[in-house]
Amino acid sequence: MALKPVALTLNGSERAAFTEDGENLLDFLRRRLGDLSPKFGCGQGACGACTVLLDGAPVLACLILAETAAGRRIETAAGLAGAALHPLQRAFVEGFAAQCGYCTPGMLMAAVALLRANPRPTREEVVAAIGGNLCRCTGYEPIIAAVLDAAGHMERRA
């Protein structure tokens, strides 16, 4: 089977690797580019663990053919922290919004997309934004609280 070259921007860096027919973006990021932050949960679009941003919009990496991401901009949870944690990451830590942590990278990216579009979300808007992301540990309340908390911090800092 022919390999196809794919070049894209991952968290601000130009990256390139070969993909094969049928390979999804999640496998491409994890196996070819070594970014292990997006997680494999269901492979069906039901859990949101693989949520990344594609040209700024949240997508399910397991349902995207890797070759269709060529030339596009991908952001993952691995790119969130600079010298310090991203305010969302800090709020998740402080609010104990991660227990096993498996859903956390997807939750973070869904929340990043929300706060960029809507820096002062209501509780209902947070619930809608993470509606496609399953968490089997927390019961969601600490996650919702952490997103609202981060929104408050980010607004005060801005």
Next chain:
Amino acid sequence: MSVTVERAASVEEAAAAIARGAALLAGGTILMRRVNAGDPRLERLVRLEDPALRRIGSGSEGVSLGALVTMAEVAAAPETAFLAPVARAVGGPALRTMATVGGNLFARRTYGDLAVALLALGARIILARDGAREIGEFLRGRERAGLVLALEVPRPREARAFGFLKVARVRPAGTAVMTLAAHLPREGGRIRGARVTFGGMGPGPLRSPGAERALEGQALDAGTIGRAAAACVEGLEPLDDALASAWYRREVAPVHLRRLLEGML
């Protein structure tokens, strides 16, 4: 992985590939799960990235949606405000970035919430091969329809003429136990051209002949709503699956239809 992926340079090339047995990969939310599962029946995918299929057009009577327009775009565009509640009922935000209106026409039970709404509105489906088809006729033969280019959706003349309800056990992004839509245009206080549709009450989206008969020519009031609810399951065969039994769906369908219609008074 056994699947091969080709890229079509034009609508004609994509239509030809489909005629040879390839499956069109649009948003990927239906087909990629089969690719990920290694479904051996899925041998060839064809990609088509024609900007014309991503266009939303608006006229006096309604909107024209290119088949590759996404649910997120329908939820956000001012031209499609009347469909925004339907688009927002599909999945979570990430799924809506990807899922297309054309793909939703091919969603298997119990997905396909948009198709239920479009059946109530009497949309027309524009095909690459043989022109336009009324959506009900399209849905009955969708396996052989070939490439969908666009969806033409009549705009309700007033907001209260169109109603939509998705019933799910998990909120906000659960799979539908059933989906309901109603289009009840009124002339001089009487309903003319009633269309009531269900998802989850048969193998695909279906109209409810019993409810439509009870509503046609009547004023929408408590009595009419009660008669429509009582008759709505006639001729339908509710699904019996892991989400709900056929018995349960038959019992609750009238309750949900009553709630939907009471919101359209």
